Amino acid sequence: MTLLASGPLIDWEWIGEHLDVIRAATVEHLQLTAIAVGIGFALSMALALLALQWRWSYPLLAGFCSVLYSIPSLALFGILVPITGLGTVPAVIALVGYTLLILLRNIVAGIEGVPAPVREAADGMGFEHWRRLARVDLPLALPAIIAGLRIATVTTIGLVTITAYVGLGGYGDLIREGLRRQSAPQASTLVILGTGLSVVMAVVFDLLFVGVEHLATPWARRPRLAPIEPMEPVPVAAIPAGGSLSDG
């Protein structure tokens, strides 16, 4: 019989004595998330510009990203590890891969969603291509882009827990230790702590992005006395392999 089945579910004393372990795991988790989302964002931005320049390439790019997105993380690690060995490289490649579809779709949909009259006005004012992109299209696409970053970041925080299996730290390491040492008295503490902290981090970043969006798009702020509207859930849509430019 394992001790997971007895003793306290959470050993607060152990937590108090191991704050340094928890701090280290938090830093590792944050680092890996930041690296993955950062590289993913740069890459998706490049892909989005490519897709907007040559329209025919979008279904191909989106199709490739959605295949990547559908591969289970453990399997993707399993395919990468024989090539790269264990460590940061397979983890970052896989995590970046999962952000691409979300970010690409949102960036393209955001830029596509800029109203035609706005674009024409910018053209009429003599903005040439890149300048219009930087000064008009991208700022107007900002809410959609930030929404994409928000989903990508929250998803990545969850996926980083699995990178413990390619030998990296982070909260996944706490969970993995808990599962591996089932007879240790702190086993359930480790599992609950790892999962709980990962959820807390995801929620914190979710709220952080809501705040960033609020600050970055002052023109979208509602007047204070607006009527309270019911929140409509966004359906969890399957991402079609050859999604059209307008959906998002």
Next chain:
Amino acid sequence: MGDAWSDMWTYLGSDAAWTGRNGLPLLLWAQLKLAFAAMAIATVLAIPVAAFLGHVRRGTLLAVSIVNIGRAVPTYGVVALVLPFSLRWGFGLGFWPTLVALVLLAIPPIFTNTYTGVRGVPADAVEAASGMGMRARELLRKVEVPAALPLILTGLRVSAVQVMATATLGAVVGYRCLGTPIVIGMQRQNKGPLLAASILVAALALGTDGLFALVQRLLVPWRRQPAS
């Protein structure tokens, strides 16, 4: 990489890959069994409740919260978290904790899409149907659920792909499935079984997605693009 491929072919050529309780056929069967059970339970639990709430037009906050929570909780965390409770209540390692985790993971997309779909049925259609004398039950069965079908199928598709993928993680809580050669292969650098099982799992997830795309095409021929 070259030696990983040749390791895989050597492994696939050996008896170990095809027979016994660590052979790929039995591991694949275990994975499918678990995924089917989880999807069946989640569907039976989520669709009636969500359809009813959509019909009475209550529970939007619940639907929104379920999606947000579902996104924030890591799937690996759910699988791991169920374990201490499973051991405490005597369900042990393996099948049961993994099943519970997968059901929890499968519910959010099915629930939210059913709710959103039923709630979004145009008021005219609902009024016309009740004007024809349909009662709540009939209205749900003949009008609201069929009209919400594209979204419900999309929800089932998202859940099924996720469940098939996450069933792999059952290996970390002692369920012998296709994740077992992956987890052990990574620890011991046993590349043959690792690569073979990984490719099989990837194909399984993509295949599930494709299968549901086909089902959507057949059942909802009037709408060739999945709703998004």
